Amino acid sequence: MNLTGTTFFVITIVLVVIAVLLPLLLWSRLRGPAVVRGAGRLLMVLFAQATAVLVVFVAVNNANGLYDSWGDLLGTSDHVEAAADLGPNGTGGKTLASLPKVVQKFESIRDPSLGSGLRRTELKGAISGVRGEVYVWLPPQYDDPAYRGKKFPVVEVLAGFPGSSKNWFRTLKFQKRVQPLIESGEVAPFIVVAPRTMLGDHDTGYANIPGKVNADSWLTVDVRKMVADNFRVSLDPAGWAIVGYSAGGHGAAKLALAHPDRYSAAVSLSGYNDPAAEPGSLTAKDPVLRREHNVLNILKSAKTPPRVSLLVTGQGADGYKPGLALKHAAKPPTVVDVRATTGGHVTPVWSRQLPYAFTWLTRQMNPHI
Template identity: 30%
Template sequence: MELTSSALVYVMVTFALLITAAVLWLWPRLAGSGPVHLFGRLGILTIIQVVLLAICGLTVNNTYGFYTSWHDLLAPDTSQLALGPVPGGKGGPPGGGTLVQPAEESGLSTVTDLPQGKPEEVGRVDSIRVTGKVTGLSDQMFIYLPPEYFNPKYSRERFPVLLALAGFPAPALALLSDLHTPQTAWDLQRTGRMAPTIVVLARPAVAAPRDTECVDVPGGPQSETWFAKDVPTALRSAYRVSRSAASWGVFGYSTGGACALRLALRDPDAYGAAAALHGDYQVVPDPWASGDLFGGNQELAQSYDLNWRLHNLPVPKSSLLIVSTRTEENYPATEQFLAAVAPITSAHPELTVDSLFLPDGGHTFDSWRRELPASLEWISDHLATPQDREPRT
């Protein structure tokens, strides 16, 4: 039974009700003053409190996605994983590689509105576990393979890739169940508004429950390296995806949107385009979720400030889309960023920045779902058609 399944919560609630009934039945029989009666009462109270805490913990975890599987909960330290060589096969879904493996515990079965049909007709969504060759980090993700991936006519073609990042502390599953990302991508692709694209769905919190904001933490999780180097390397080892950064894009909402902008501007050799829905432009300290990510190193913290970076470091070749609403809390910061970047894009045509604003809406999935189709169309238009092909066999 999966950690994130509703069935597990229902089982625990049923168990709690049975324990409560047992307490009502046993309590009069344990009313004596002897050691057996005393320890019996303590035992029953302990069991029912543990069960109630477990129900609360499961409910909170299902809501915020701190742990997406039993592996996350019981074996969170993946930095010591022994990694083998990159697998040689790149023709189809993973099964025997060391960097990408099928993942059974995912919650994918709870998503009921995925397109139904054969993979060569509607594509397919798989749950996978990706392991980093450089950082040693490991996390569960989802991958949407378009119908063309399974069509023999495209058997030698490589595909563009879109990395979609959830907000914090949402799990990768939120990109399917709440944002409907692969569902929308499939609809756009079948109507010709989006090129056949492989979409990888992940969470930014690779060291849950800590929010690492997609930065390389000194002495801690190397979150930026994970997304900029490990994830592309792993996916290229298992799927027919482009080797060129010009065919790789990154997209996200909230924290995922901020991560998308950082990755595109700091790692243009990994991602050539980014679309950010309601993202921030600098790493905002959060003592509860992230702590001091930079260990007091102000110079390092400054390098992750996008305004400072664009004005003080070489301008990268990249395409950015800023998406928000005019009633969003950080709308003034968005206006400030766009005003500051305008003269830079005029002087450096290798950097383009577009924007899209709805008249109203907040920091909610309702707003992000309305913004999603146009965002996916834009990023598809800014991903180069892969030029590399699979060799003939």
């Protein structure tokens, strides 16, 4: 049975009702020695507490998309088949042109909670050694005969940790927030790509860590090549942006600044610069990795300022102040815009920012798309 969705949630509610009724019906009817009666009543109390906690957890998980499956929750899902040392550029010395074309089969998603226009595929990364699901949303213009020969810009979207790639469509409600703006022409007809970012029971820090995980190459090499091989898009960085919230915001800013040859713009919603802001991150546990994957350090240590436009949003130390630090360190052609928000570190805040974020992306990328 799926962890998410209506069926399991209804079952947990039924269990809560049973847990409430049991003491009412049986409390005074238990027979036997005092120890036996006491043990029976204690079990009823514990059952009531456990079911109450369970129903709250399921409700919160469904609302925020923290864990997509039982494997994600229990830490038994393994999406890393290999984690070779791929070198500084994350390709292991290979060129994308030398790799065979990746032809994927996509299934259309018919889940009303995820909105329309969404499809899914399972990708095995030829470079990263990662395998996982990738969701792709195509704008209405994609199948319009007037756009038949046009290549489309792409926005890769990253979830927080824990978090599901479906969050962008179920909880952040991307289609509701942004699709009307795309249809009206206020926002460019972006293809939105949501790859799996939970690759184990730890936050990967969106990094390549030999022997553990090649999360960077999974997102910036394998997923990008697959999209280019299956849809009308170019691998030119001018047509690619990356957006994330929370830990995904950190990942979006970090990957864009580290790979201006792959992305021209990024949006960090309540992200952070220092990996230590997410203590469970693999890059926060090692002093060298922590320094190397600090977004501010990446920007400051670049040999030449990256040609990347970056929008950072947040409240206080939760995104806003890290964004100001990046803005003060940026030199042309790097552009850093910072926007203050209110409401805290929650999904509704990020959902409400999507129209602004995608309008901003359209302005930044418009000369090139």
